[in-house]
Amino acid sequence: MPVPLVNHSEVDVLIIGAGPAGLMAANALANAGVNVRIVDKRSAMVTAGQADGISPRTIEVFQSYGIGERLLREGCQVHMAAFYNPSSTGGIERTGRAPDVTAPTARYPFELALHQGGIEAIILDSMTALGVNVERSTMPTSIELSKDEGELADPNAHPVRVTLERLDEEDGQPHPEVVHAKFVLGADGAHSWVRKMFDISMDGEQSDFIWGVVDMVPDTDFPDIRNKSLIHSNNGSCLLVPREADRIRIYMQLADKDVLNPTTGRVDKEKMGPTQLLDVAQKSIHPYKLIPTNGINWWTLYIIGQRVASNFSVKNRVFIAGDACHTHSPKAGQGMNASMNDAHNLAWKLALVIRGWADMSLLSTYESERRKYARDLIAFDKEFSTLFSGKPQTEENKDGVSHEVFLKAFQTFGGFSSGIGVHYSPSVAVADAHQSYASNLIIGERVPPHKFVRAADAWPYELQDLLPSDFRFKLLTFVGDITDASQRSKVESMVKELERPTGFLTRYSTPNTTSKTTRFDIITVGLGRKEEVDFLQYPELLRPHWSKVLIDDTDVTGSLGGQGYSYYGVGPAGAVVVVRPDGYVGAITPLERVGELDGYFDSFMKAPV
């Protein structure tokens, strides 16, 4: 028998698992020009079912990677939520409707429904165009992290060794490959192998919930069949979500006794299959009819607990993301969104460290930011689930959950479930100071959308579109009205301060070039009227290109933009706002104290060598 040949290779980042979290990370890293590989043990991508709800913030994130338009074109928008409760005549009746999204600053005030395969295809096509493909039928068999502290501290070292085996070798023999990686990301799902290999525990309640899901194209007289319907019936609660191509999905929480085999304690598919699930759905929606027109397109049962991993990283060399580090109920449609946003949070930090722009310590903010979020998510999920699964208030059950209480909770949690309200606490990447200079650009939160017009051509632009996830920090300089002599003099002083040889802008610029825009993109927002403004009057540092100067005015029709300073809470004296590569506000200073940004960047950035 021949001795198997072992190949060795090196890579900057190895991603294990090509679900939403892994793909999002691979695409983001490919976008940043990082040497990345992604493997998955499955031989093909999912084609139907599975997670499918995209929150408003996730749409913004897709847009920041240039893949938002396709997502919007292919997805089904959910604008309205309908609430149903038991009627006095039996069955259910509508208690009211309300916007599905309660987040006043959402750029996309709706959720998007698209099957997981459709979402993954969008990311895959983007990755492929960047030269990265998923290596399928490939699974890791061992993972080892160096114990050498010197190696662990050296960003150029490859301290993680992962053995990979292909499951479809033509000769049937294993041909293991040992990959030496700088960093490994375990995005390998709720039963994460990476997590288990490093003995990371999942903390949380041990009780699990059982969910049933069916997809169908219905024949129905239910008037909210194209709205998200949250149904409290005396037969149990269920959640109906409209989807693309006339399909709908119904989620039902099931009782243990209806699903589990009492002897084995495991799911008994004899007790609960598509026929029984349809029966549950039909009883819950009575008196309305619900008849699948071409059968049940997809169905599943799943058991899930509400848990968070005790750690999201091992020595900032191995990370876990997505279901690998947090599991929760599908009710708020957060699982896939949380997963993709984990990846979005981690990717730019890895890219900056690998490029030698940032210190390894920046990576610690991944766990501090995303683990806190995951814990908040579970707290939200528990509270919301309790209300949703609770018995409805009826004549007989006056202690039940009333529509008013449920609606209030639904709307209160809107900022959270939309992803818009995610807030990162102070850290090396979030400097908590001078908030009052831009009171609605909340430090630690994403920049809300607003339209401004370009000074040079009055073309209205969404500011978010000028903050792409391109791994640069954006310096939003709100300079006020530079035709005012005293303001102009303040702006000129700020420019001098920014141009100091010892200032961050000079020290962290690419050596041997005059370019200040490799790591920093300067976007200037002035006060002025489009009929009068002259973009050439702005100091040259503030207009590296003519397109970089905006003014706070409406477009020529008067219908887009305007009042942006006021919307962002910036006064006429202006402010400088640092936006992180992921679109979150990192720091704010008044013009006079722009020198304080040296401290912000010095805390994690490394000068070119």
Next chain:
Amino acid sequence: MPVPLVNHSEVDVLIIGAGPAGLMAANALANAGVNVRIVDKRSAMVTAGQADGISPRTIEVFQSYGIGERLLREGCQVHMAAFYNPSSTGGIERTGRAPDVTAPTARYPFELALHQGGIEAIILDSMTALGVNVERSTMPTSIELSKDEGELADPNAHPVRVTLERLDEEDGQPHPEVVHAKFVLGADGAHSWVRKMFDISMDGEQSDFIWGVVDMVPDTDFPDIRNKSLIHSNNGSCLLVPREADRIRIYMQLADKDVLNPTTGRVDKEKMGPTQLLDVAQKSIHPYKLIPTNGINWWTLYIIGQRVASNFSVKNRVFIAGDACHTHSPKAGQGMNASMNDAHNLAWKLALVIRGWADMSLLSTYESERRKYARDLIAFDKEFSTLFSGKPQTEENKDGVSHEVFLKAFQTFGGFSSGIGVHYSPSVAVADAHQSYASNLIIGERVPPHKFVRAADAWPYELQDLLPSDFRFKLLTFVGDITDASQRSKVESMVKELERPTGFLTRYSTPNTTSKTTRFDIITVGLGRKEEVDFLQYPELLRPHWSKVLIDDTDVTGSLGGQGYSYYGVGPAGAVVVVRPDGYVGAITPLERVGELDGYFDSFMKAPV
């Protein structure tokens, strides 16, 4: 010597010339499933320069074929116009700025600049996806129209014989092909061979104007370099247009003496080339500097007269479109727009006749609608050109053109130059009656954009996007508030009237099916609130699919839509509006007189046999 083998073939439509008009026609016909071929004697498409301004209406038309998004992504938007006049200190100074587009109902309130090759590529890619390619290096050598009246009257006959020869045969021998076509479209430019073969005269003034054009990426201190600038200088008038990739284009009208050889009367390239053109531009823009950063990217001189063909068709079998039937100055940027809209106007009529849905007489409306437009365009061009080329008003020349007079003309003509105000006169396809029932849906004009929300899911939709150029007539049924008993009864009567066996909807439906949506797409717009509306309450005829019922309300954020009845001038009693396949209003009736639409459709439509 071998006898050349002559191949014979048949085709429904043969298009000669693959410029904007020809491509637009080919794509539209391919979209309609028509058997179409398009040939061009050039071996490759244009890659730079040439026409490049797309008007607001043309963007809407692209959108109606599903190719608007790419156009918007690739083009450079021009929102603002700047006006320059001689300053008292020499050179020019800005007199003012104004919106580039003056057309309050424009969906896209800007012009788009994109080089002709970029525009053509968008149409070509769409055609290719539909299976139609341009046959290049192919020129017609003869064309003959049958004189047999019976053949000419038979829509299934192929009375046009065109001989085609390929210019790049490998054996160097001619291999002529005789194409027998039902219809031929000559879209072969200002020197149209098709036009000449049928002795169609060009009417208009014999005087020609000489234009010079240069493209460059400038180094400049001209503050309106990214706006459209209309410059009256004592050195002559010029027009500066911003373009994609930091480029600009400058159009200059030249004096005969500077360009023509006095002996031959022809353009003398020794007298006027890129160096001289740049010199003219630099003098006209003084005191601002204008230095090409990487040379002149493209330049041209052209001589053009303002003329219209005496006929746009020969017996409704051979048509001409675009520059083949009208030529005018580039000042208003109308040439390419007029050409593409000729094609848009003709394509659906040809498609309906070829499908056997419409009588040949419908084709006569192509000439009546587009020739009138071309004549109006030239009248506009003359008036505007005179003002633009006229000497500016100065201290020395008080009779010159003042800024106020010029700006007023610029804005007065805005409806025309935007393409929005195009108005087709009454004909078999435009029934002039009952205008008051939808006073702002002007009969003979395109449907202005407005957003409505879908009753079933509160998803805000742009009505124009529900009127695609898919060769069906759209029946917009504004039914009012159907929860009002008396209105509901009127709506039910209207439905009964529409469902009569002798009514147009039944008579012109596809035989042996119950489908009423092959030729007609029914879109219902009700009055109601999104929180309360039940789409299932609309009569079934008015909701062939759940997505076809809209209500006149805002979206969940309150920022999109609403007040649509009032915007369109429709009262609570409602109206039925027939929209032609090209997006123009064809007929209006009150609900009670919907039977009158039988007369409209009977005038050109043919029942299935």
